[in-house]
Amino acid sequence: MKTLISIAIDGFSACGKSTLAKDLASMLDYNYIDSGAMYRALTYFAIKNNLISANFFHKNLLINKMEELDIGFVLDENDKNCITLNNNNIEDKIRSIEVSNFVSKIAEIHEVREKMVKIQRELGENKAIVMDGRDIGSVVFPDAELKLFVTADIDVRTKRRLLELKNKNIVVNFEEVKKNLIERDFLDSHRKDSPLIQVEDAIVLDNSNLTKEEQLIIAHNLALNKINS
Numbered sequence: 630m631k632t633l634i635s636i637a638i639d640g641f642s643a644c645g646k647s648t649l650a651k652d653l654a655s656m657l658d659y660n661y662i663d664s665g666a667m668y669r670a671l672t673y674f675a676i677k678n679n680l681i682s683a684n685f686f687h688k689n690l691l692i693n694k695m696e697e698l699d700i701g702f703v704l705d706e707n708d709k710n711c712i713t714l715n716n717n718n719i720e721d722k723i724r725s726i727e728v729s730n731f732v733s734k735i736a737e738i739h740e741v742r743e744k745m746v747k748i749q750r751e752l753g754e755n756k757a758i759v760m761d762g763r764d765i766g767s768v769v770f771p772d773a774e775l776k777l778f779v780t781a782d783i784d785v786r787t788k789r790r791l792l793e794l795k796n797k798n799i800v801v802n803f804e805e806v807k808k809n810l811i812e813r814d815f816l817d818s819h820r821k822d823s824p825l826i827q828v829e830d831a832i833v834l835d836n837s838n839l840t841k842e843e844q845l846i847i848a849h850n851l852a853l854n855k856i857n858s
């Protein structure tokens with residue numbers, strides 16, 4: 630029987646982690662989990678329920694309401710893994726700039742992280758998983774057989790995210806997106822609870838000058854080495 634491994638992919642905002650994680654999972658016939666989508670789903674809920682805005686943040690109310698929330702994933706008709714909130718598919722609602730602007734404030738709450746990490750570990754208990762995020766190699770799966778730390782130049786990342794949003798008919802400008810990425814990188818790297826760090830056993834993948842096919846080949850080879858060793 631083939632050895633099954635866990636693959637943790639961490640890194641800065643919009644550096645192509647999700648694309649890489651998704652493609653790698655499909656090549657290996659593994660499950661793919663976008664952990665960021667879970668924090669985005671909760672942020673979407675908080676915005677919709679007037680728990681967070683530029684002027685206020687009802688943090689304790691959100692923590693209490695979180696008890697009633699069921700966050701999970703479902704495969705849609707195209708076999709795409711979509712985030713669900715109380716069984717509603719909200720995948721097309723969580724990538725807005727509004728959600729992006731508040732998500733790191735919500736992701737720094739200890740109770741939020743506890744809930745998400747518990748779900749993420751359950752999803753990965755049988756291995757054969759590729760999960761991307763900020764704390765996957767450090768906190769969620771510290772024993773993952775392969776850990777990648779993905780990074781890219783900030784302007785390259787901004788252009789990629791702009792294109793991604795444009796393809797989803799979301800209109801934003803370069804400076805707005807860049808500012809959001811810089812702010813999130815700062816908050817994610819400096820928070821007290823499970824900050825984004827490059828763990829010692831992670832392999833750094835700077836994909837500024839790599840196509841998605843090139844980065845996939847590199848990651849796939851690294852995964853095969855682990856699977857066959």
Ligand code: CDP
Binds near residue numbers: 666669737
């Ligand atoms: O796709 P992008 O790189 O823009 O971000 P994401 O993966 O969708 O994550 C959105 C936000 O969720 C991040 O900026 C973090 O604040 C938070 N997050 C986290 O704290 N821990 C994770 N494992 C994943 C995301």
